[in-house]
Amino acid sequence: MTRPGLLVVVGVLLAVAGCVAAPPEAAPPASLPRAEPSLAAESPRQRAAEVTMRVRNRLCDGVATGSGFAVGPRRLVTNRHVVEGAEELQLDTWDGRSVSVAVHRVAYLHDLALIETLEPLPRVARLAAVDPGPGARVTAVGFPRGGPLTQTRGKVVDRVPGALGERGRVLRISARVTHGSSGGPLLDAAGRVAGVVYAGETRTGYGLAIPVSTLRGLLGDPGLLGVPEPCS
Amino acid sequence: MDTTHHRDPSTAAHRAPYPALPPRRSGRMARVAVVALLLLVVAATVSAVVSYRNGRAWERRAGQQAARADAAERRAAELRGQLDESEATVDRLQRRLRDLADEKAQAEDQREILRVYAKRYRELTEIAGSVSAELTSCIGQLADAMSLIGNPYATGILSQAVDDCSTALDDSQTLQALIESMPEPPGS
Numbered sequence: 001m002t003r004p005g006l007l008v009v010v011g012v013l014l015a016v017a018g019c020v021a022a023p024p025e026a027a028p029p030a031s032l033p034r035a036e037p038s039l040a041a042e043s044p045r046q047r048a049a050e051v052t053m054r055v056r057n058r059l060c061d062g063v064a065t066g067s068g069f070a071v072g073p074r075r076l077v078t079n080r081h082v083v084e085g086a087e088e089l090q091l092d093t094w095d096g097r098s099v100s101v102a103v104h105r106v107a108y109l110h111d112l113a114l115i116e117t118l119e120p121l122p123r124v125a126r127l128a129a130v131d132p133g134p135g136a137r138v139t140a141v142g143f144p145r146g147g148p149l150t151q152t153r154g155k156v157v158d159r160v161p162g163a164l165g166e167r168g169r170v171l172r173i174s175a176r177v178t179h180g181s182s183g184g185p186l187l188d189a190a191g192r193v194a195g196v197v198y199a200g201e202t203r204t205g206y207g208l209a210i211p212v213s214t215l216r217g218l219l220g221d222p223g224l225l226g227v228p229e230p231c232s
Numbered sequence: 233m234d235t236t237h238h239r240d241p242s243t244a245a246h247r248a249p250y251p252a253l254p255p256r257r258s259g260r261m262a263r264v265a266v267v268a269l270l271l272l273v274v275a276a277t278v279s280a281v282v283s284y285r286n287g288r289a290w291e292r293r294a295g296q297q298a299a300r301a302d303a304a305e306r307r308a309a310e311l312r313g314q315l316d317e318s319e320a321t322v323d324r325l326q327r328r329l330r331d332l333a334d335e336k337a338q339a340e341d342q343r344e345i346l347r348v349y350a351k352r353y354r355e356l357t358e359i360a361g362s363v364s365a366e367l368t369s370c371i372g373q374l375a376d377a378m379s380l381i382g383n384p385y386a387t388g389i390l391s392q393a394v395d396d397c398s399t400a401l402d403d404s405q406t407l408q409a410l411i412e413s414m415p416e417p418p419g420s
Contacts, residue, residue, distance in 0.1 A: 012275040021286060022286045054337055058344050061352070062345070062348055092333065094333060096336045096337070147334065148330065149334075
């Protein structure tokens with residue numbers, strides 16, 4: 001091809017290439033991708049309420065109240081001292097439904113107890129993989145004095161020997177806990193169970209919680225559980 | 233010395249200037265250039281027209297999309313409002329549910345406490361019944377002993393009556409202490 005011919009071809013190509021392309025025939029999708037719904041019903045506060053149960057212990061000569069939380073579809077964790085001496089145990093969900101107790105067992109070495117239920121529990125709590133360290137943000141959930149559900153925020157202060165002579169060390173938390181909160185979950189910032197609330201220090205006002213590692217050990221070894229003393 | 237330059241006639245013809253291009257070839261080049269320019273002009277014109285039409289099409293599409301985006305935004309705002317309203321309703325209902333659950337739990341606590349009280353009152357009633365029977369027996373035996381004063385058997389009957397009355401009085405005092413130790417029932 002001669003040089004002028006080549007120039008013409010290049011010129012035509014450049015002219016054609018300079019054309020603005022037509023818009024595509026198919027219109028873009030009219031609807032946007034769906035986002036995950038996030039209603040108040042699924043808020044962390046509501047989730048905490050749904051895993052927590054009210055425990056009522058009818059003793060031979062009185063009534064005691066405490067808290068607990070679901071670790072399985074029909075399995076609940078609470079404190080041993082909440083269920084001790086029971087003539088009858090009664091459970092209520094956050095929305096007032098009663099759940100029947102099939103059987104309960106208590107731990108020998110720790111202030112923990114497991115309750116098996118006949119009906120399924122509303123929501124199962126997720127357990128944290130490791131114990132929270134000092135400074136970690138936590139929330140104590142429970143029914144203090146048998147009243148409305150409360151969620152008290154605080155931080156892990158340190159680890160101290162158990163207040164009731166139990167084996168191992170327990171978490172000391174800045175959240176104040178009182179009677180009725182016993183057996184409730186101590187939740188970490190992600191809403192997972194980091195411990196089981198079981199007592200409070202009168203001197204400092206700090207709460208005490210059994211760490212989740214101890215709870216995991218108990219759940220993994222049924223031999224650590226025994227039949228409680230009956231009401232007498 | 234002769235310094236005159238002589239031109240070699242045999243080479244003169246070779247050194248003559250090149251003849252000019254033939255006029256025929258020059259004209260052809262001009263025609264090619266014109267045709268090429270014409271082609272370029274046509275191509276550029278076609279390109280401009282196509283570009284203009286496509287540009288208008290893009291403009292219309294952009295307008296449509298903007299209108300659709302506005303509509304979607306309005307719809308999103310509307311749905312957001314509905315969602316907020318629904319969340320507020322859910323939140324309110326959950327609070328109400330929790331309040332009712334608390335009231336139910338309190339009522340059940342009261343019921344269980346009253347059940348325990350009822351059980352203790354039943355026990356107290358049973359104890360009171362037996363104390364009453366013991367006191368009645370004591371009174372009867374004392375009456376018997378009084379009617380037998382002077383009789384040699386009276387001493388034995390009197391001694392038995394005193395023992396029974398002492399037991400009855402002890403049980404009565406225990407009952408009184410139990411009654412006094414009973415706390416006020418809830419709601420009284």
